[in-house]
Amino acid sequence: MALLSSPFAKKTNSVTQMMLWVVGATLPGLFVLMYFFGVGVLVNLVIACTTALVAEALILKLRNRPVMPILWDGSAFVTAWLLALALPPLLPWWMTVLGTAFAIVFAKHVYGGLGNNIFNPAMVGYVLLLISFPLEMTTWLPPQSLAENPVGAIEAVSIIFTGAASNETTIDMLKQGVDGYTMATPLDHIKTELAQGYRIPEAETAPIIKGLSGAGWQWVNLAFLAGGLVLMAKKVIGWQIPIAVLLGMGLIALPLFFANSDYYLFPMFHGFAGATMLGAFFIATDPVTASTTAKGRWIFGIGIGAITVLIRTFGGYPDAIAFAVLLMNMAVPMIDYYTKPRTYGHADKKRKASEGVK
Amino acid sequence: MERSSFVSEIPIYEIPGGIHPEEHKTRSNQTNIRRLPLANELVINLKGQAGNRSIPIVEVGEAVLKGQVIAECDGIFSAYQHAPTSGTIIAIEKRTIAHPSGLDDLCIVLKPDGDDQWCELTSSSNIEEMDREAVLAQIFEKGVVGLGGASFPSHIKLKQHEGVHTLIINAAECEPYITCDDKLLQEHAKEVLLGAEIISKLYQDINIVIGIEDNKPQAIDAIQQARKELELSNIKLGVVPTKYPSGGEKQLIQLLTGKEVPHGKLPADLGLIMHNVGTCYAIHLALTEGKPLVERLVTLTGDNCKEPGNYWIPFGTPVDHLIKATQSDTPKRLIMGGPMMGYELPHAHVGIVKATNCIIMSADGELGMDQTALPCIRCGACMDACPASLLPQQLYWHAQADEFDKAEEYDLFDCIECGACAYVCPSHIPLVQHYRYAKSTIRNNRVEKLKAEKARERYEARQERLERVKREKAERHRKAAEARKKAAEEAGKKDAKKAAVQAALARVQAKKKAQQSDESAADKNQSDDNHSEGNN
Numbered sequence: 001m002a003l004l005s006s007p008f009a010k011k012t013n014s015v016t017q018m019m020l021w022v023v024g025a026t027l028p029g030l031f032v033l034m035y036f037f038g039v040g041v042l043v044n045l046v047i048a049c050t051t052a053l054v055a056e057a058l059i060l061k062l063r064n065r066p067v068m069p070i071l072w073d074g075s076a077f078v079t080a081w082l083l084a085l086a087l088p089p090l091l092p093w094w095m096t097v098l099g100t101a102f103a104i105v106f107a108k109h110v111y112g113g114l115g116n117n118i119f120n121p122a123m124v125g126y127v128l129l130l131i132s133f134p135l136e137m138t139t140w141l142p143p144q145s146l147a148e149n150p151v152g153a154i155e156a157v158s159i160i161f162t163g164a165a166s167n168e169t170t171i172d173m174l175k176q177g178v179d180g181y182t183m184a185t186p187l188d189h190i191k192t193e194l195a196q197g198y199r200i201p202e203a204e205t206a207p208i209i210k211g212l213s214g215a216g217w218q219w220v221n222l223a224f225l226a227g228g229l230v231l232m233a234k235k236v237i238g239w240q241i242p243i244a245v246l247l248g249m250g251l252i253a254l255p256l257f258f259a260n261s262d263y264y265l266f267p268m269f270h271g272f273a274g275a276t277m278l279g280a281f282f283i284a285t286d287p288v289t290a291s292t293t294a295k296g297r298w299i300f301g302i303g304i305g306a307i308t309v310l311i312r313t314f315g316g317y318p319d320a321i322a323f324a325v326l327l328m329n330m331a332v333p334m335i336d337y338y339t340k341p342r343t344y345g346h347a348d349k350k351r352k353a354s355e356g357v358k
Numbered sequence: 359m360e361r362s363s364f365v366s367e368i369p370i371y372e373i374p375g376g377i378h379p380e381e382h383k384t385r386s387n388q389t390n391i392r393r394l395p396l397a398n399e400l401v402i403n404l405k406g407q408a409g410n411r412s413i414p415i416v417e418v419g420e421a422v423l424k425g426q427v428i429a430e431c432d433g434i435f436s437a438y439q440h441a442p443t444s445g446t447i448i449a450i451e452k453r454t455i456a457h458p459s460g461l462d463d464l465c466i467v468l469k470p471d472g473d474d475q476w477c478e479l480t481s482s483s484n485i486e487e488m489d490r491e492a493v494l495a496q497i498f499e500k501g502v503v504g505l506g507g508a509s510f511p512s513h514i515k516l517k518q519h520e521g522v523h524t525l526i527i528n529a530a531e532c533e534p535y536i537t538c539d540d541k542l543l544q545e546h547a548k549e550v551l552l553g554a555e556i557i558s559k560l561y562q563d564i565n566i567v568i569g570i571e572d573n574k575p576q577a578i579d580a581i582q583q584a585r586k587e588l589e590l591s592n593i594k595l596g597v598v599p600t601k602y603p604s605g606g607e608k609q610l611i612q613l614l615t616g617k618e619v620p621h622g623k624l625p626a627d628l629g630l631i632m633h634n635v636g637t638c639y640a641i642h643l644a645l646t647e648g649k650p651l652v653e654r655l656v657t658l659t660g661d662n663c664k665e666p667g668n669y670w671i672p673f674g675t676p677v678d679h680l681i682k683a684t685q686s687d688t689p690k691r692l693i694m695g696g697p698m699m700g701y702e703l704p705h706a707h708v709g710i711v712k713a714t715n716c717i718i719m720s721a722d723g724e725l726g727m728d729q730t731a732l733p734c735i736r737c738g739a740c741m742d743a744c745p746a747s748l749l750p751q752q753l754y755w756h757a758q759a760d761e762f763d764k765a766e767e768y769d770l771f772d773c774i775e776c777g778a779c780a781y782v783c784p785s786h787i788p789l790v791q792h793y794r795y796a797k798s799t800i801r802n803n804r805v806e807k808l809k810a811e812k813a814r815e816r817y818e819a820r821q822e823r824l825e826r827v828k829r830e831k832a833e834r835h836r837k838a839a840e841a842r843k844k845a846a847e848e849a850g851k852k853d854a855k856k857a858a859v860q861a862a863l864a865r866v867q868a869k870k871k872a873q874q875s876d877e878s879a880a881d882k883n884q885s886d887d888n889h890s891e892g893n894n
Contacts, residue, residue: 003460003702003704004691004702004788005458005701005702005788005790005791005794006695006697006698006699006700006701006775006777006790007697007698007699007777007778007780007781007790008691008693008697008698008700008702008718008720008725008726009379009380009534009697009698009725009726009777009781010725010726010729010780010781010786011377011379011726011781011782012726013782013784014729014784014785014786015732015735015784015785017784018737018784069730069732070732073732075735113733114732114733114735115733115734115735115736115785116733238738238742287735287736287737287738288735288736290736292736292737292738292741292749292751293738293741293749294741297738336749336752340749340768341741341747341748341749342747343621343746343747343748343769343772344374344608344612344618344745344746344747344772345608345618345619345620345621345622345623345746345772346620346621346769346772347620
């Protein structure tokens with residue numbers, strides 16, 4: 001028995017525990033997603049998690065690392081879980097496999113494994129899919145309550161694995177809304193309408209824009225918010241980054257809205273639309289790729305929020321959490337370097353220790 | 359644990375970071391202070407204080423009385439050591455010492471005779487009449503060192519007196535398990551306050567503040583009671599919220615004054631001086647009764663300790679004796695000091711020293727540091743726990759990559775090794791171990807660099823000397839040559855006539871020779887021309 005050095009006391013916490021809490025806290029959001037978009041969400045989860053565990057085990061073996069202890073830390077599982085929650089419910093199975101495997105192998109292990117990756121692996125996987133398969137990745141079903149042809153469990157599985165439903169319904173039919181129009185996400189809808197010369201108030205008359213941020217989606221966001229608050233209360237995540245993300249959104253969205261509410265969305269709409277809450281509470285808070293200094297967390301979060309709204313408003317994509325997170329990931333080393341806290345007994349953080357203190 | 363409702367008499371400031379580990383204090387502070395039977399031998403570590411090793415002045419076989427000096431100070435930065443009981447010196451040899459290294463060092467081994475007989479004690483007749491130097495001398499000669507954990511010789515700390523305006527008595531005792539200061543105050547608050555009074559007499563117009571955590575309600579009551587009885591209304595109570603490491607010198611200063619000790623400076627530079635309650639008690643005994651420091655209050659605790667509590671234990675008492683005397687089970691891990699900043703002993707045959715405030719006889723699984731370390735996930739929990747506002751995750755990153763200059767840039771040397779970062783780490787990384795490694799490597803490198811620099815200087819000096827000798831030699835030679843030339847010239851002038859005659863003779867001879875060889879020379883010239891043509 002080797003001698004240990006202090007401290008000997010240890011808080012009973014672990015990485016595995018943290019990961020389990022993250023997964024647990026997504027459950028409200030998962031159930032709401034399933035309620036509105038069917039079993040496909042769950043199928044995606046199963047495919048992604050299996051792929052992640054297999055990919056992680058294989059690459060650990062390749063890298064001559066102990067497989068079981070690292071597999072058990074749960075980080076690969078969480079990466080897959082979060083990626084799957086961001087995927088459209090009827091995505092072909094092999095795309096899910098591709099995205100997840102890419103996330104684990106390239107975004108994580110090529111950089112040196114857990115703790116060494118610069119980019120959020122789930123978002124790297126997501127963006128890979130989004131850029132490679134833009135059509136499939138933006139094909140969301142209408143929320144169940146609006147759907148002309150609600151998707152059953154068997155159809156969902158069938159479509160994901162074979163590309164066609166068993167009872168001769170096609171994915172195009174499933175995408176039909178009650179009014180006969182092809183449905184998109186609320187953010188997508190607004191973007192398309194604006195491009196066609198409509199104004200926001202006109203665009204908002206569509207059935208999909210109902211309530212705060214559109215049918216279904218506002219409830220999804222509320223559910224993720226609820227789970228995120230639990231994580232905050234449990235101190236699994238800090239409160240700074242999620243608040244900063246929402247603040248960053250407000251900082252851009254509010255002036256735009258007041259400048260011209262015909263073209264720019266109400267800030268609350270941004271807050272409860274798309275992947276906002278999932279991104280703010282579960283994606284941006286990934287400790288490995290986020291800033292770790294007190295000030296840096298604020299800058300990191302505000303940056304994500306601001307970039308998201310900017311891309312949603314002026315960019316080519318309806319949603320932009322993934323891009324915003326990856327862009328801010330890149331800036332983290334610099335943010336951390338310039339936001340070092342002032343050490344006890346040091347007069348000024350910019351002054352070097354060797355120069356002493358007045 | 360119970361919290362005191364006493365409202366602090368001075369404003370309390372905040373410190374960043376800190377943790378709230380399980381306190382485990384009620385286990386050892388429910389019984390009165392006790393004594394254990396004497397051990398069969400006492401192993402007194404000569405390096406039992408910060409600074410230089412004491413020099414033994416007794417010989418093997420010599421009989422000593424309790425309180426007799428057995429080792430002297432080596433220079434000012436050292437301490438006197440006294441026999442903890444009467445008996446015979448049976449050895450002066452290397453034994454395992456109470457030190458994180460677990461190494462052997464010189465110890466005096468004393469076999470008690472069981473009489474525990476004091477030598478003649480020279481107590482001061484009247485402390486009021488003693489001048490500063492006399493009080494300091496008494497503290498020095500009685501071997502008093504800081505009993506808070508660092509064993510810094512008290513006479514050095516008390517030396518600086520210019521500009522000191524506040525004496526802080528450290529009773530925070532923030533580390534889990536340890537309750538010796540708590541119990542000392544509960545049972546001997548008066549003596550502690552009198553000790554603080556003695557210290558305060560060394561300064562002019564000094565305020566006294568007792569810094570204590572609110573998890574010691576009984577000790578706080580005892581202080582108030584003693585203060586009332588002694589009519590020492592000048593002593594103020596600063597009650598701070600329980601949070602580790604509020605008892606660290608720098609942290610307690612920040613809590614009580616809102617000020618930070620500037621990097622590279624001492625508390626005295628802020629006009630502050632801090633002493634532990636145990637030190638105050640020892641100073642009181644040294645001056646009023648003339649008793650040297652021969653024992654201290656030690657908390658014996660841990661899941662395997664069958665009689666947990668606080669005991670007066672003579673220095674040098676081996677830990678295995680303490681285990682036996684309390685009928686305790688063999689500990690899984692044996693910790694000297696607290697669970698946050700203590701160190702593990704390699705075995706139990708180690709004598710306690712002046713710094714030993716606690717012995718934890720832990721059971722299997724009681725202490726949680728056995729887990730395998732996983733990769734750092736940069737969660738920043740360590741940063742939120744760091745009382746020095748460092749970035750422990752960055753320090754770790756650079757320390758494990760041996761990027762020591764970067765680690766220093768992140769203020770590695772401002773780390774107080776409190777262990778809060780490692781306590782909260784979800785990846786179970788022994789962070790402090792990495793910092794200690796980096797610090798010691800940097801220190802070694804500095805020493806090596808200094809040595810190399812000295813060697814280089816020596817080499818250059820030697821080269822220069824050789825060069826100089828060579829130059830001087832050359833100069834000497836040149837001068838000698840010049841002198842010779844000059845001498846030759848001088849000599850030449852004197853012999854000028856002789857030389858003129860000789861030169862004339864030589865010219866005549868040369869002429870004759872030239873006439874004789876005229877023809878043959880002409881032939882030779884012709885053949886030379888042919889030869890040179892052939893060459894072209």
